Amino acid sequence: MPRVEGLGARRAALQLLDAVLRRGTTIDGAAASLKGLSPADHGLAIAIAGETLRRLPGIDALIDGATRQKLPDDSKARMVIRLALAQKIGLETPDHALVSTALPLVDGGPRRLVHGVLGTLLRRGLPVTDEAQLPRAVEERWRNAWGDEVVQAARRQIVRRPSLDLSFADDREAQAYATDHNGISLAPRHVRIASTSVSDLPGFGEGRWWVQDLAASLPARLIPADATDVLDLCAAPGGKTMQLAAAGHRVTALDSSKSRLARLRENLGRTHMTVDLVHADALDWEPSREYDAILLDAPCSATGTFRRHPEVLYRARPRVIAENADLQAQFVERATKWLKRGGVLVYSVCSLEREEGEAVADSSGLHSDPPKTGELPDFVEPAPGGQVRILPGLLEDKGGLDGFFMARLVRGD
Ligand SMILES: C[S@@+](CC[C@H](N)C(=O)[O-])C[C@H]1O[C@@H](n2cnc3c(N)ncnc32)[C@H](O)[C@@H]1O
Secondary structure (H helix, E strand, O other): OOOOOOHHHHHHHHHHHHHHHHHOOOHHHHHOOOOOOOHHHHHHHHHHHHHHHHOHHHHHHHHHHHOOOOOOOOOHHHHHHHHHHHHHHHHOOOHHHHHHHHHHHHOOOOHHHHHHHHHHHHHHOOOOOOOOOOOHHHHHHHHHHHOHHHHHHHHHHOOOOOOEEEEEOOHHHHHHHHHHOOOEOOOOOEEEEOOOOOOOOOOOOOOOEEEOOOHHHOHHHHOOOOOOEEEEOOOOOOHHHHHHHHOOOEEEEEEOOHHHHHHHHHHHHHOOOOOEEEEOOOOOOOOOOOEEEEEEEOOOOOHHHOOOOOOHHHHOOHHHHHHHHHHHHHHHHHHHHOEEEEEEEEEEEOOOOHHHOHHHHHOOOOEEOOOOOOOOOOOOOOOOOOOEEEOOOOOHHHOOOOOEEEEEEEOOO
């Protein structure tokens, strides 16, 4: 059989899609075990799988409208057609390349069916849209929690490329960088830039900045400036640790993942910062002293990062969210005991689920300490009790933000 150009990347994309939808892994996690691909094909496989997951419900509706046969959700035929349509809609791949790389993937399966459905849809012409439905269960959950406008905003955001946010230790540096590199600064020490290639941007090697979504930079801004001894409890890969170190706190950064801690160490080396690193499980570690402040950026469903990691929408099932909430409550309970009297716990999650955000903060037994004027950028409007919820739709005209929750809580007794 003649060699089909680009087939390796499509075969790998099929593996990634299968890993996410059937085994519940992340795209990056599954991509780490892809073998024998050139860097370009590796990147293409991730891009195809990502585009497919961004647009899956709409693509499935197109497939169902083009055949009377009910293709099972996890059938190879459906998977292969999904990948082909995502390339057409999201990556503008030419039709001949779609078809020639789709058919060999069916390997002894229903090639005629795949050819037929794909041919029908390509002849009809695919709708051009600048939004995509999310999985129905997610839309229902978010509509109930946040209202329809938020769901509509999320539908628009999921198909846009998020911009690149850089954090700086020093605000003058950030402002100068924004001017020199055509960026905009939406908060102190922040620059948003159009480029997506991190290592090509000036200043990366010298550690002038680190990549951090603007929403993810907000929780550390709530650590009081006069807190001397600060514990960063779930710290790796360290975006918030670097903010805390840059602000002059004495930082202890703890994480249970060795590989993520290694990335944190690398980040600290690149940005020339020093903190105390602890490799431990926060559920059995015991500190030797109490802290003025603790930042608890807890592990969560990460549904707020759906723009960069669309697979989170398929991984975050209600049971997973409930298990996370349980774990988060345990982290909060332990962290509370490690605070000095009057000490502050900043609790945050990059989740759009109330159970992991508001509900955990509400049941902490701690008082809420609302953000003071100037601590957070003006576009952030805390809820009446002082909690901060960042939803899809905020700053949409400037490129949007990840979804986030944060609350500053005080140990009173
Ligand atoms: C949301 S991420 C933290 C992101 C980090 N704060 C930042 O800004 O770069 C959550 C972290 O919690 C860590 N983690 C999960 N379970 C843990 C545990 N039991 N003890 C300590 N760390 C844990 C994970 O390894 C992960 O690095």
